[in-house]
Amino acid sequence: MVNLSGVPIASEFGRFWQTERIARETTKRMSVPKALYPVHGAGSKQFPSFALWSAVVLGPAIPVLALGFSLVWYPLALLIFGFPIFSVFIYSSSFWLAPDPQHDIKLPGLPLEHYVELRDPALKEKYGGKKGVKMPMDELLHAYYDQKLDFKMDVLQALEHRYDFCSFSFTPALFTYFFSQWVPETLWHTKAQDEDQVREHYDRSDRMYAAFLGPRMVYTSGLVSDPSKRESLEQMQDNKLAYVSERMQFKEGDRHLDIGAGWFTLAIHAAKFHGTHSTGVTLSENQVAFGKRRAAENGVAERVNFLRMDYRDIPKGQKFDKITCLEMAEHVGVLNFGKFLNQASDLLEDDGLFFLQIAGLRRRWTFECLSWGLSLMSRYVFPGADASCPLGWVVNQLECAGFEIREVQTIGVHYSATIDRWYLNWQSNREAMVEEIGERWVRIWDVFLAWSTIIARQGSATCYQILAHKNLNKFDRVKLMRGIPTTNNTLNA
Numbered sequence: 001m002v003n004l005s006g007v008p009i010a011s012e013f014g015r016f017w018q019t020e021r022i023a024r025e026t027t028k029r030m031s032v033p034k035a036l037y038p039v040h041g042a043g044s045k046q047f048p049s050f051a052l053w054s055a056v057v058l059g060p061a062i063p064v065l066a067l068g069f070s071l072v073w074y075p076l077a078l079l080i081f082g083f084p085i086f087s088v089f090i091y092s093s094s095f096w097l098a099p100d101p102q103h104d105i106k107l108p109g110l111p112l113e114h115y116v117e118l119r120d121p122a123l124k125e126k127y128g129g130k131k132g133v134k135m136p137m138d139e140l141l142h143a144y145y146d147q148k149l150d151f152k153m154d155v156l157q158a159l160e161h162r163y164d165f166c167s168f169s170f171t172p173a174l175f176t177y178f179f180s181q182w183v184p185e186t187l188w189h190t191k192a193q194d195e196d197q198v199r200e201h202y203d204r205s206d207r208m209y210a211a212f213l214g215p216r217m218v219y220t221s222g223l224v225s226d227p228s229k230r231e232s233l234e235q236m237q238d239n240k241l242a243y244v245s246e247r248m249q250f251k252e253g254d255r256h257l258d259i260g261a262g263w264f265t266l267a268i269h270a271a272k273f274h275g276t277h278s279t280g281v282t283l284s285e286n287q288v289a290f291g292k293r294r295a296a297e298n299g300v301a302e303r304v305n306f307l308r309m310d311y312r313d314i315p316k317g318q319k320f321d322k323i324t325c326l327e328m329a330e331h332v333g334v335l336n337f338g339k340f341l342n343q344a345s346d347l348l349e350d351d352g353l354f355f356l357q358i359a360g361l362r363r364r365w366t367f368e369c370l371s372w373g374l375s376l377m378s379r380y381v382f383p384g385a386d387a388s389c390p391l392g393w394v395v396n397q398l399e400c401a402g403f404e405i406r407e408v409q410t411i412g413v414h415y416s417a418t419i420d421r422w423y424l425n426w427q428s429n430r431e432a433m434v435e436e437i438g439e440r441w442v443r444i445w446d447v448f449l450a451w452s453t454i455i456a457r458q459g460s461a462t463c464y465q466i467l468a469h470k471n472l473n474k475f476d477r478v479k480l481m482r483g484i485p486t487t488n489n490t491l492n493a
Contacts, residue, residue, distance in 0.1 A: 009293055013210040018428050019421070023232040026424065031227050032417045032457060039105055039163040042097040043366030052089050059085045087175065094169040094367055112165045115158050116140070120148035134167040137368075138174045138375040145443045156423060156450035168367035174375055182378055186333060186386045191310045193384065195283050201383070202284035208437050209263075211429035212422040212449065217263040217290070220327040220357060221415040221463050233421040236414070241269045247407070247467050248322050248353050249479075250274035257281070257320040257347060259311050260328020264291030264304065271295070271303040276322070279305040281314060311340065319349045326357040327463070330385040337387050341401035351475060354403065356394075356466045359415075362459055363390040369460045372451060381448050391464055404471035406480055412462030416453050423449035 010017075060077035064070075111131055118124045123143060127133055135143075143149045151158045185193065202209075213219055214233045222236025223243055231239075244266065250256065252275035258267045261280025264287065270276040282288060288308045295304045307314070311332065323344055332340040348354055362369065378385065395405055426433070426449055433442050455461050469475055 009290070009297060010215075013207065013215075016207060016210040016425075016429050016432070017215045019214040019233050019425060022421075022424050022428060023230070027230050029230055031224055031230055032413055033420065033453075035454070035458060036160045037105055037107055037163055038458060039107070041163070041168060041366045041368050043369065044364050046097050047093060052086070052093075055089055056082050056086050087179070091170050091175055097367070107164045108161065110161075110164055115153070115161060115165050116144075116149045116151055118149050123148055134165055136169050136171050137162070137166045137371045138171045140166055141375055141447055142173070144447065145440050147439065147443075154427075155446045156453060159447075159450050159454060168371045174371075177379060178374055182374065182386075185384055187335065191312065195310065201381075202282075203286045204441075205436055206286050206290055208433060211433050211436075212426040212445075214421075214425055216265055217294075218265050219262050221411055222418040223411065223414050224417050231417075233418065233425070236418055236421070237265075241266060244324065244326075244355055244357075245270060245274055248324065248355050250276050250322065253277070254321045255279075255319070256322045256324070257314075259314070259323065259325040259344070260331070261287070261291065262326075263287050264294065264306065266324060266326065267291070267304050268295050268298055268300055271300040272298050275303075277303055277305070279307060279320075281307045281309060281311055283308065283310060312343070314343070314347065316346065318347070319352075320347055321349050321352045322355075323348050323352065324355045324357075326355075327359055329356060329358050330382070330388045332387055333384065334387050334389070337397050338401060341397055341403070345402055345470060348470065350470055350472055352469065354468045356398070356468065357463065358394060358466070359385070359388045359461060359463050360391055360394065361388050361461055363392070366460065369455075372455050372460060376444075376448060376451065380444050388461070394464065394466070398466065398468055399471075402471055403468040404475075405466060405468050407465075407467040409465040410462055411465055412456050412459060415461075415463045416457035419449055419453045419456060423453055 057078075060081040061071075061074055063081070064073050064077050111129075112118075112127055112133065112135060113129070118128055120143065127135055140149070144151070209217065209219065214237075216234055216237040218237045218240070221240065222233065223239040224231055224236060225239045248256075250270050254270075254274070254276040256267070256270050256276040256278040258264075258270075258278060258280045261267050261282050264280045264282075267278035267280040268291070271278045280291060282291075285308060288306045291304070291306055292301070295301045295306075311328075325344070329337070329340060344354060361373070373388075391408070391410070395408070398405060426445060430442060430446075433445075452461070456463070467480075469480075
């Protein structure tokens with residue numbers, strides 16, 4: 001990486017930060033644009049789970065009994081046939097499960113080629129001029145990445161109509177990815193694997209992230225303070241920084257640890273405006289270099305400590321008054337999540353506070369949820385982030401680690417508003433990004449930001465802000481009490 005430590009950050013990245021202009025141009029745009037066709041497709045509600053496990057358990061017994069073998073051979077048959085039966089069942093179910101009836105939602109009923117231009121001859125032969133034929137989303141997205149098709153309109157606008165021209169059935173490529181890559185990565189989560197994934201992602205290019213994150217360089221959800229107004233991305237991120245600081249009760253001299261510090265914006269904010277001694281942890285070299293420059297520019301270089309290491313290597317000999325973790329815990333993995341929370345508890349003073357902001361998923365999934373998560377997010381955007389789970393699972397893990405939940409806030413719709421602004425920033429810098437990272441990655445990010453705006457708005461994925469502390473008898477819970485607003489309406493005695 002070129003050493004630009006003497007160059008002001010704004011001089012290097014300012015040409016990408018067009019958010020003020022975009023904010024002026026979009027003042028009439030809703031804070032969170034409404035869904036045009038909020039179709040709720042098939043998923044776990046319709047999925048025949050009992051039939052699946054019956055087939056997996058009983059299916060292997062058929063050849064054993066048919067061949068006259070003893071049932072002692074059943075375990076071997078289960079190992080041989082169980083997985084293929086499971087795979088075929090899942091794969092086929094995504095085709096034959098019809099969407100839920102949507103009597104109140106009428107789709108335009110337009111052909112695929114109204115929305116996309118098919119440039120590949122094979123795709124033209126397969127889908128061209130065929131009324132009512134829908135393309136699997138996974139196939140469509142990869143055709144777009146590879147320039148085999150183009151959208152005839154803005155990507156976000158096209159995806160608002162996705163149920164009119166797409167299906168969410170599994171493709172062979174998606175199924176192969178799930179079992180050959182996603183499953184093994186979820187099971188292992190080694191330090192080497194996590195570092196490779198994080199550095200490949202976050203060390204790709206600071207300019208790439210500047211192109212959509214804007215001047216704050218915060219890659220987590222902001223907060224809308226007034227839904228009736230179109231707040232800028234910077235306002236939303238400042239709202240979030242202020243909210244986290246207030247809930248954490250940052251004060252002069254606090255020892256603050258930020259796990260997954262990103263470009264160190266929160267650590268620098270806490271040090272500058274609240275006098276904390278903040279330590280940020282990341283695996284990215286680029287983020288550490290950027291954070292050091294920004295800390296120096298804000299006069300807090302001596303109050304911010306930069307650690308480039310795996311979270312598992314955070315030194316154990318010190319304690320912190322406040323620990324924050326904003327959208328990093330997803331990356332530790334489902335199997336490591338409990339260990340991570342126990343580690344956070346060990347690092348936290350008994351009277352300290354823990355703030356966890358974590359992306360989550362709806363428990364009652366749809367096939368669109370699976371397609372978004374597997375076709376796009378885990379494959380290209382956030383590999384290894386398999387600890388994005390329903391709220392109940394996260395809360396259970398926290399309580400098992402000895403934490404008491406003080407507050408929980410669901411901010412998925414705020415995330416939609418944030419990503420909507422990221423998308424507009426990205427489109428304004430699109431030409432420069434093609435030169436920076438290439439057409440294919442730009443197209444992947446087109447889809448990531450457009451589809452995720454929709455996914456967060458409709459609740460397929462969401463985000464939780466959880467304030468917690470150790471569940472100890474001696475913890476002073478009174479200091480966290482907040483007044484509860486009430487009305488003065490009373491019934492007659």
